[in-house]
Amino acid sequence: MYPGAFAYHRAASYSEAISQLSELGDDAKFLAGGQSLIPLLKLRLSMPRHLVDLNFIPETSYIRSNGALRIGAMTRHSQIAASPDAARMPILRDCAAGIADPQVRHMGTIGGSIAEADPTGDWAPVLLATGATVKTLGLNGERSIDIADFILDAYQSALQPAELVTEIEVPHPPTRSGGAYIALKRCAPVYASASVAVQVTLHDDYSCRDARVYLGVLGLTATRVPAAEEALQGQQLNAEILGKVRAAVMDTAQPTSDMRGSADYKRQAAGRLATLAVEAAFQRARGDDVEVTHLYA
Amino acid sequence: MPDAIPRVRVSVKVNGKQYARDIEPRTLLVQFLREELNLTGTHIGCDTSYCGACTVMLNGQTVKSCTVFAFQADGGAVLTVEGLAKDRELHPVQQAFSDCHGFQCGYCTPGFLMSTLQLLEEHPHPTEWDIRKGIAGNTCRCTGYQNIFKAIRTAAAGGENIGH
Numbered sequence: 001m002y003p004g005a006f007a008y009h010r011a012a013s014y015s016e017a018i019s020q021l022s023e024l025g026d027d028a029k030f031l032a033g034g035q036s037l038i039p040l041l042k043l044r045l046s047m048p049r050h051l052v053d054l055n056f057i058p059e060t061s062y063i064r065s066n067g068a069l070r071i072g073a074m075t076r077h078s079q080i081a082a083s084p085d086a087a088r089m090p091i092l093r094d095c096a097a098g099i100a101d102p103q104v105r106h107m108g109t110i111g112g113s114i115a116e117a118d119p120t121g122d123w124a125p126v127l128l129a130t131g132a133t134v135k136t137l138g139l140n141g142e143r144s145i146d147i148a149d150f151i152l153d154a155y156q157s158a159l160q161p162a163e164l165v166t167e168i169e170v171p172h173p174p175t176r177s178g179g180a181y182i183a184l185k186r187c188a189p190v191y192a193s194a195s196v197a198v199q200v201t202l203h204d205d206y207s208c209r210d211a212r213v214y215l216g217v218l219g220l221t222a223t224r225v226p227a228a229e230e231a232l233q234g235q236q237l238n239a240e241i242l243g244k245v246r247a248a249v250m251d252t253a254q255p256t257s258d259m260r261g262s263a264d265y266k267r268q269a270a271g272r273l274a275t276l277a278v279e280a281a282f283q284r285a286r287g288d289d290v291e292v293t294h295l296y297a
Numbered sequence: 298m299p300d301a302i303p304r305v306r307v308s309v310k311v312n313g314k315q316y317a318r319d320i321e322p323r324t325l326l327v328q329f330l331r332e333e334l335n336l337t338g339t340h341i342g343c344d345t346s347y348c349g350a351c352t353v354m355l356n357g358q359t360v361k362s363c364t365v366f367a368f369q370a371d372g373g374a375v376l377t378v379e380g381l382a383k384d385r386e387l388h389p390v391q392q393a394f395s396d397c398h399g400f401q402c403g404y405c406t407p408g409f410l411m412s413t414l415q416l417l418e419e420h421p422h423p424t425e426w427d428i429r430k431g432i433a434g435n436t437c438r439c440t441g442y443q444n445i446f447k448a449i450r451t452a453a454a455g456g457e458n459i460g461h
Contacts, residue, residue, distance in 0.1 A: 001344050008305045008322035008368060031366075038325075038364045039346050051322070055369055078358070101434025102415065103349060106358040107365060188433030189347045293426075 003041035009052045014060070014137050014166060017052050022139055022162040024050045030164055031055065032074060032112030035104050054164070061109075069170040073111025078102070080110065089170065090284055090292075091179030091199060095126040098181070098294045101188040111165040114150070117157045117221075124151055125197035125216035126181050128224070132170045138163030154220040176209075177201040178284025180277040183216065183294045184269045186260065192217050193260040193297070194269040196249070198277040200232065202285045208232045213245070213278075215270055218255040225252045228274065237282045245278050246271040309370045311336065312380030320367055326360070327351045329367035330377060338378040338407050342436070349435035352408035353377045359415045361434070378407035381414075390414055390452045399448030401439030408435050413449050423453055 009024070011017030021028050028050035031037060040046040054060065060074035063083045069092075071080065080086050080096035087093050099105055099113075099122050113123045114134065127147045134150045136143045138160050150158045159165070173179075183195035195216035201209045211232040213225040227248035235241045255266035276292070283290045304319040311334060318333050330336045330353070339362060342350030346364040353362045354376040355369075381388035387395065390413050400406045409432060416423060416431030423431065428449050437445060 002325075002328075003323045005302055005321065005323055007302050010368075034366065034369065035346065035364060038366065041323075042325075042344070042363075053368065056371075101349070102412065102431065103352055103359045103361045103434045104346065104364075106355075107360050107369075188430075189349075 001042040003038070004044055004047040006041075006048055007050045009050060010056055011052055011054060013057055014054075014164060017054055017057065017164065018138060018162050020052045024052070026161075028052060030115075032115070033076065033107040033109040034112075035100070035108035036112070036116050036118065060166070065172075068172055071110055071168045071170070073165040073167060074109050075111075077105040077108050077110065077113075081105065089130065089173065089179065090290075091126055091130060091181050091197065091281075092170065094179075094181040094292055095122050095197075098122065098183060104189070110168055114147075114168070115157055115159060115165050117151050117153075117155050119154045119220050119222075120191035120217050122181070122183065122192070122195065122216065125195060125214035125222040126179075127168065127170070128214045128222050129179060129181075129197040129199040129212045130170050130173070131212075132168055134165055135167035135169060136163050137166050142166075144169075151221050173199070174201050176203070176206075176285050176287075178281045178286070180280035180284065180290075180292050182273045182277045182280070182292055184273060184297060185294055186297050188296070191260065192294070194218055194253075194255070194266045194273060196270060196273040196277045197222075198274070198281040200278070200281045200285050202282070205236075206282070206286055207234055207236050208282075211278075213249070213274065215249065215253055215274075217260075218253045218266060218270060223252060223254075225249050225274075227252065232278070237279065242275045242278060246275050249274040305368050307367050307371045309367075309372070310374040312375070312377060322366070322368060324367045325363055326353070326355070326365040326367045326370055326375070327362035329370075330362065330375070333367075336377055336379050340404055340407055342405065342408075347436065348405065349408040349412065350405050352411045352435065354411055354415070359411050359434075376411070378410055381410060388414075389455070390417070390448075393452035394445075394448040397444050397448035397451050399440070399445045400437070405435060405437045405439075409437065409445060413452060416449065417453055421453065423449070 029048040062072040064070045065085045179199035181197045183192035211229045213228040215223040228245045231244035250271040308317040340350040342348035351363040420427040
């Protein structure tokens, strides 16, 4: 399949990319890794007349630990999955290493993924659970936007025309913190049927000081589950608390039936994923080295 | 409309040989390989980034060449299935797929070979789970995968442990 014809513009810097895009107008798009955009272009669901290529801009792909974990927007998922700096927050590795398949992870970028704001994207629930900030650059200069204010709706971010993501900043969590991200997928290359991101910080006695629980995939944006967070607050982890978390998640989830599963199936899945993710997050917060993987139906 | 659009120069090393072509910007890497360079070993299967038949290595990493523009490979190095055999000697991964009959119709095989190469570079002694993760982006509609697993284990064992 051939995409519709477009003119090619290679940017040498983010500021050049922004001026190119603003001059070209509404018929122009940025190209990051292309793993979502290229399929859309091939199906001609999107037919821009110009593409501004971000792939050849130097110094846009990096992972640095400098006051916070800083991930360049053009960093590929596979680079995050392999990064020792990112591995100190295992929830990031869970996410990066589980996106689609190896080939897609080698090209797809974290910046492109969140700029698309696809409700089935993996990064949003994880970056919400970890309280990340999105750094952007546009015609009016730089902005720092809380991820919760960045993703507005399905396929809609806070980016202005000709504005792009430059960096994701993930704050270093306090000691005795841990997180986990688990999705249920029909197979690797397809989008998940349900996913859950959990990040916790524990007191000295391993009771919960702070918890964030987000569901992915099941709504137009990632869904926070305050009732699950309240159930965990101040508690040691046990079967009763896990049962409350599961019930809260199943109560909050509002999935719709589609080819990825019926609404009831997804609700059940989210409940189970939440208990697995909470257990793994607590274990990691205690310092245990726990490997989690997505579940494949 | 396409005539009005300037072509883009793409210079890329494929299987060790340097090529340069002026192409339509919308040319995908798989079309560039097959139609510009006549390297038809890389197959188009689903053409939707699902099946992995079009898998090639770009700068040492597997990609789905139906979902990469040729211009994204500009200045880079591509390895396709045609680059595996040397002096008419099959690459050990190809030999293992042949010995274990890790295919039936063979359509998906070029992609599986590239993913196996990547897998064994990252995990020279892969576990069963490593193998499953490593070829998760490749689909075979004939074999049921058992002989593909066997071929990968055989390649990892350096050609020993050949079963049928």
